[in-house]
Amino acid sequence: MVIGVSTGGLQALQKLLGQLPADFPLPILIVQHMRPDVESGLAKLLDANCFLRVKEADEQDEILPGTVYLAPPNYHLLVEREGLLSLSADPYVSFARPSVDVLFESAAEVFGPDLIGVVLTGANFDGSLGLKTIKQKGGVAIVQDPADAEARQMPQAAIAATGVDYVVALDGMAALLQMLAPKRASMSHNIRGRNA
Amino acid sequence: MKSGGVDDVEIRLLLEGVQEIYGYDFRDYADASIKRRLTHWLAESEFDTFSQAQSLLLRDRSAFESLLRGITVNVTEMFRDPAFFRAVREQVVPFLKTYPFVKIWHAGCATGEEAYSMAILLNEEGMAGRYRMYATDINEAVLQKAAEGVMPITEMQRFTRNYQKSGGRVSFADYYTARYDRAILSPALKKDIVFAPHNLAVDGEFGEMNMVLCRNVMIYFKPALKERCLHLFDSSLLGGGVLCLGLKESLERRKMGERYEELAPPLRIYRKRYG
Incomplete structure (x- = not known):
């Protein structure tokens, strides 16, 4: 599962992750826009406030269920076919690094229909192209209800870009994810098992 | 998958x-x-x-x-990660100055932003004429650009901010001349830099280096090539030599890590042990 979020992200992520159980069966990869030169304590802060393990992504981290990986400041976060994470210092995409579009597109390539993409609050357009790719590859698209978002542009852009499966307020999102996740977890597991 | x-x-x-x-x-x-x-x-x-x-x-x-x-093409900027350059200035340069002359290999220098940043830093710390920097890249077109030392003027605001945060001692504008939309770096910065082609996947080591920098290059490589690069750097460095990696690259969980001590832990500056 992948999440893209910008302005207002700290509160949104705390709320959403705080409502997910420790045995949530999917890995969660997150791009939260932030300034490149600020030391980010975001992973530690989120980790202390939810049941899941939250860490800043390192290159070649193995993608494990029940773990949350945050894109590091000033790097794009990508998914490799082997089920590993990779980083890139390539130019800004959609005016951002890390960029939601980069994460979503590379995750869609690897996870295809097993992927759930979530766009939360944000004051820009990053993530809409990525969410479109997720849909094209057969994945599920969830967007925070713009009326519920601190900044509505990013959810609105995502809704305009593609046929979104669910538009929900943050409060209902954890329950929705718990309903959608188990099936995808077993599918990914089977496909991975075959390749391994 | x-x-x-x-x-x-x-x-x-x-x-x-x-x-x-x-x-x-x-x-x-x-x-x-x-x-x-x-x-x-x-x-x-x-x-x-x-x-x-x-x-x-x-x-x-x-x-x-x-x-x-x-x-x-790897993209970078001058004084990317100011905290890193500050640590080099404060913790690495005093050690480099104990040598009469030092050799530095900057692997994967792309268009030269970080090589010029190092030159500025070393010159400010009184090492002008006491070092040679070999700045290498696989891509000859970007090397040519690097050797020209011309950058878009639009970048200078960001570079200036980085430079100031890194502990820069003068005004960053002293280092370039503005011409229309371009900033031409001062020729004095190029004097001690040699730009040369080098392919980390096939070419050999650079001997007897006091310092090797390779930041945000290996993140694009698969594990085997990464391993090859680290081995190259290790065999290029003298005992006591300094290895600088990108902020998200580390020697953790690597065998050669045993031969290195970390000088400034989050900043990926390592020093090779003697012997």
Whole structure:
């Protein structure tokens, strides 16, 4: 599962992750826009406030269920076919690094229909192209209800870009994810098992 | 995981051909990034698919070189990660100054931003004329650009901010002349830098270095090539020499890590032990 979020992200992520159980069966990869030169304590802060393990992504981290990986400041976060994470210092995409579009597109390539993409609050357009790719590859698209978002542009852009499966307020999102996740977890597991 | 679509097959075939004909092995590059770069190149090209492009790329060297430029350009900035440059200034330079002359290898220097940053820093710390920096890259087109030392003027605001945060001692504007939309770096900065081609995948070590910098280059490589690079750097460094990696690269969980101590822990500055 992948999440893209910008302005207002700290509160949104705390709320959403705080409502997910420790045995949530999917890995969660997150791009939260932030300034490149600020030391980010975001992973530690989120980790202390939810049941899941939250860490800043390192290159070649193995993608494990029940773990949350945050894109590091000033790097794009990508998914490799082997089920590993990779980083890139390539130019800004959609005016951002890390960029939601980069994460979503590379995750869609690897996870295809097993992927759930979530766009939360944000004051820009990053993530809409990525969410479109997720849909094209057969994945599920969830967007925070713009009326519920601190900044509505990013959810609105995502809704305009593609046929979104669910538009929900943050409060209902954890329950929705718990309903959608188990099936995808077993599918990914089977496909991975075959390749391994 | 899915095994990928037609694009992936086409890319695999193209990279095999490139390896056989030109000797550049991009199969050692991390797939996700190289695919993004290739796809970007394709979108800018006249072709719709990699299969269509392949015929020309494999037969026409100049077409291949445009592809090479597209997929090997690493982007950086002057004084990227100011805290890193501050640590070099405060913790590494005093040690380098104990030598009458030092040799520095900057591997994967791209368009030279970080090499020039190092030159500024070393000169400010009184080391002008006491070092030689070998700045290398696989991509000869970017090396040429690096040697010119001309940057877009629009970048200077960001570079100035970085420079100030890194502990810079003067006004950053002293280091360049503005000409229309470009900033021409002071020729004095180039005096001690040698720009040269070097392919980390096939070429050998640079002997007897006091310092090796390779930041945010290996993140694009698969584990085997990464390992090769680290080995090259290790055998290039003298005992006591300093190895600088990108902020998200480390010697943790690596065997050669035993021979290094970390000087400034979060900043990936390592010092090779003697003996």
